[in-house]
Amino acid sequence: MNVGREVRALSWSDAIRVYTRPRVVTMLFLGFSAGLPLLLVFGTLSTWLREAGVDRSTIGHISWVATLYALKFAWAPVVDRSPIPILTSSLGQRRSWMLLAQIGVIVGLLSMAMSGPEERLGALVLFALLVAFCSATQDITIDAWRIEAIDVEFQGAMAATYQMGYRLGMIVAGAGALYLADFYSWTAAYLGMALCMAVGVVTTLIISEPEHRVSTVTWEQEERVVRYLEKSAHLPAHYRRIAAWFIGAVVCPFTEFIGRNGKWAFVILAFIGVFRLSDITMGIMANPFYIDMGYTKSEIASVTKVFGLIMTMLGAVIGGVLVAHFGVMRILLASALLVAVTNLIFAWLATQQPLIHLLMLVISADNLSGGMAGSAFIAYLSGLTNRAYTATQYALFSSLMLLPAKFLGGFSGDVVDATNYVTFFIYAAALGLPAVLLVLYLMLREPAMGKQMRQSSG
Numbered sequence: 001m002n003v004g005r006e007v008r009a010l011s012w013s014d015a016i017r018v019y020t021r022p023r024v025v026t027m028l029f030l031g032f033s034a035g036l037p038l039l040l041v042f043g044t045l046s047t048w049l050r051e052a053g054v055d056r057s058t059i060g061h062i063s064w065v066a067t068l069y070a071l072k073f074a075w076a077p078v079v080d081r082s083p084i085p086i087l088t089s090s091l092g093q094r095r096s097w098m099l100l101a102q103i104g105v106i107v108g109l110l111s112m113a114m115s116g117p118e119e120r121l122g123a124l125v126l127f128a129l130l131v132a133f134c135s136a137t138q139d140i141t142i143d144a145w146r147i148e149a150i151d152v153e154f155q156g157a158m159a160a161t162y163q164m165g166y167r168l169g170m171i172v173a174g175a176g177a178l179y180l181a182d183f184y185s186w187t188a189a190y191l192g193m194a195l196c197m198a199v200g201v202v203t204t205l206i207i208s209e210p211e212h213r214v215s216t217v218t219w220e221q222e223e224r225v226v227r228y229l230e231k232s233a234h235l236p237a238h239y240r241r242i243a244a245w246f247i248g249a250v251v252c253p254f255t256e257f258i259g260r261n262g263k264w265a266f267v268i269l270a271f272i273g274v275f276r277l278s279d280i281t282m283g284i285m286a287n288p289f290y291i292d293m294g295y296t297k298s299e300i301a302s303v304t305k306v307f308g309l310i311m312t313m314l315g316a317v318i319g320g321v322l323v324a325h326f327g328v329m330r331i332l333l334a335s336a337l338l339v340a341v342t343n344l345i346f347a348w349l350a351t352q353q354p355l356i357h358l359l360m361l362v363i364s365a366d367n368l369s370g371g372m373a374g375s376a377f378i379a380y381l382s383g384l385t386n387r388a389y390t391a392t393q394y395a396l397f398s399s400l401m402l403l404p405a406k407f408l409g410g411f412s413g414d415v416v417d418a419t420n421y422v423t424f425f426i427y428a429a430a431l432g433l434p435a436v437l438l439v440l441y442l443m444l445r446e447p448a449m450g451k452q453m454r455q456s457s458g
Contacts, residue, residue, distance in 0.1 A: 023149045024157050026207055030142050031165025032172075033200025037105050037135035039173040040112070040193055041128040042066050047178065047287045047297065048186050052117040056288055060413030062125060063284045063406070068132040070402030072140050076395030077253070079140045092209030094148070097141040102200045104134030109197070113190035138200070143398065144391035147382050148210035156328075159378035160320025163371060167309040167316070172196055175305030182297045253389035254396070260386070264445070268384065271438040272400045275377060278432030279339050279370060280405035282346065282425065284412045289346075289421055294354040303356060308363040315371020322372070323379050331376040333439045338369030340432025347425035377401075 039045075046059050054062075079097050083089070087096035108131035115124040146158050173193055180189035258265045290300045322331045342365045349362045381401075385393040408431070416424045 021150070021157070024161050026149075026203065027146060027158050027161040028165040028168075029199055029203040030145070030207075031162040031167075032169040033102060033165075033197065033203065034135070034139055034142050034162075035166030035169025036173045036193060036196055036200075037109070037131050037138075038066070038069075039170050040109065040177065040190065041132045041135070043283065043287050044174055044177045044189075045128060046284070047291070047300070048181070049117050050288050050291055051297075054117055054121070056285075056413035057417060058413075059288060060284060060410055062128075063412075064410045065125060065128045065132050067403065067406045067410075068129065069136045069139065070399045070406045072136040073392070073396040073399040075137070076140050076392045076399075079137060079395075080144065080253075080389065080391035091204075094141050094145045095204050095207065095209055098138060098145070098204045099201065101134045101138035101141065102197055102204065105131055105138065106194050106197045108134060109190050109194035113187045113194065116186065139398070140391050140395045143394045145207075145210055147385055147390045147394060148387055155382040156320045156323035156375060156379040159323075159375045159382070160316045162378065163316035163374045164313040167312045167371075169196075171305055171309045174309070175301035178297045178301035178305065182301075253386075253392040256386055256389060257384070257393060257396075267438070267442060267445075269400060271435065271442060272381070272397055273404050274431075274434040274438065275336065275373075276401055276405045277408060277435070278343055278428050279373075280402070281409040281412055281431055282343050282428040284409045285416055285421075285424065288413070288416075289350070290359075292421075293350075295359065299356060299359075303359050304363055307360060308367045311364050311367035312371040312374075315368040315373075316375045317371075318368075319372035319375030320379075323376050328376055328380045328383065329439065329443050331372065332380060333436070333443065335369060335373035335376050336432060336435045336439055338365075339373050340429050340436065342366040342369050343425050343429035343432070347422045347429070350421040350425060 042063065042065075045065075046063065049059050049062065050056070080093075083093065084096045084100060087099065090096070091099060108127050111127040112124060112131065115127060117124055142162075146162060147155070150158055173196075176196075177189040177193055180192050261268060286304070287300065290304065295303075319331060319335065342362075345362050345365055349358060352358050381394060381397045384397060412424065412428075415427060
């Protein structure tokens with residue numbers, strides 16, 4: 001893959017056997033811990049709000065809480081470089097931040113359980129912000145651990161098992177929370193979800209810290225810090241230390257990526273920014289759509305949160321094997337096309353009666369394609385990073401992936417209210433076209449990109 005580190009193609013047998021590696025298996029549990037909080041401030045929360053009578057436009061606007069996932073690049077340099085007193089010396093850089101973030105998620109979920117949209121909507125949103133912030137921080141450090149823990153040719157499998165765990169977490173946070181809310185209460189649901197975060201805490205305490213390697217390119221970037229210190233001897237020492245940290249932790253990761261990729265860096269960043277416009281925009285209105293169609297919470301839980309997420313995990317495994325055998329770019333193109341097309345199937349579903357078998361058909365197509373896309377895209381982003389700046393660069397990529405989609409998705413309720421669900425799903429499908437065009441462009445220009453990158457590295 002010329003857009004990142006070189007990846008050797010694996011045979012079919014090697015591509016399958018990679019799933020038996022211990023660190024690949026570990027990603028199942030870390031993925032669970034990462035996937036659990038998302039729906040609790042996104043889809044499950046929107047169901048709670050809609051059932052409480054909150055209007056769809058307000059639900060769409062509250063979905064901007066999840067924009068914190070798209071802004072995590074802002075504090076990723078702190079997670080990448082800054083130690084936590086006592087914890088870092090005991091657990092290491094990655095695991096200490098992982099544990100602190102997980103504790104924050106637990107506190108936020110317990111606080112949400114004690115709130116409610118009928119009387120304390122403002123407090124509920126504030127606690128959801130806390131969960132989103134801590135969950136995004138956990139994502140930063142899990143992504144860094146994943147990339148540093150194993151060689152790049154195995155990142156497709158790491159991405160697949162991460163997605164499997166992530167989707168299992170979403171099953172619990174989606175179906176599990178809905179079942180608890182249906183049979184008990186929303187308070188019981190969120191208390192149960194806080195308890196489930198223990199999976200992440202235990203895993204963090206068991207795993208080992210990965211090796212943090214520094215490349216030659218890193219030393220070239222760090223010369224910026226040295227030059228700054230040489231030119232700023234007249235400034236107070238504490239100002240120089242702060243500025244030097246900022247240059248090394250924040251500026252260098254960005255300039256290293258631009259320098260390594262040249263003009264192609266901006267094409268790559270544009271592709272990252274549009275890849276998930278279609279599915280995230282559709283996803284915000286998915287649960288309100290099911291409720292407005294007439295499906296019960298238990299039906300939504302069984303079909304979309306259990307059956308559907310099993311389809312996603314199957315798609316993730318298929319995607320991981322295909323990436324290992326065929327490479328990333330071709331699978332990215334196929335999955336980008338499939339994600340856009342499946343939104344058109346939702347437009348068809350909006351014209352039908354609320355029959356379970358129709359919902360299962362649509363969910364199967366959508367989640368299989370989404371699982372494949374997830375494995376391919378995570379492997380693609382992992383290959384773009386320099387391991388000296390793992391957390392910061394990957395956070396930049398994943399934030400750029402989410403920020404346009406989350407912002408645009410916040411208006412999804414307005415689009416539905418102004419038109420109808422059929423028009424909305426066609427609109428969501430059209431948002432997938434830029435990603436298809438850009439991945440085609442990157443594939444056609446890949447030889448030129450590789451030549452330029454070899455020249456810059458030489």
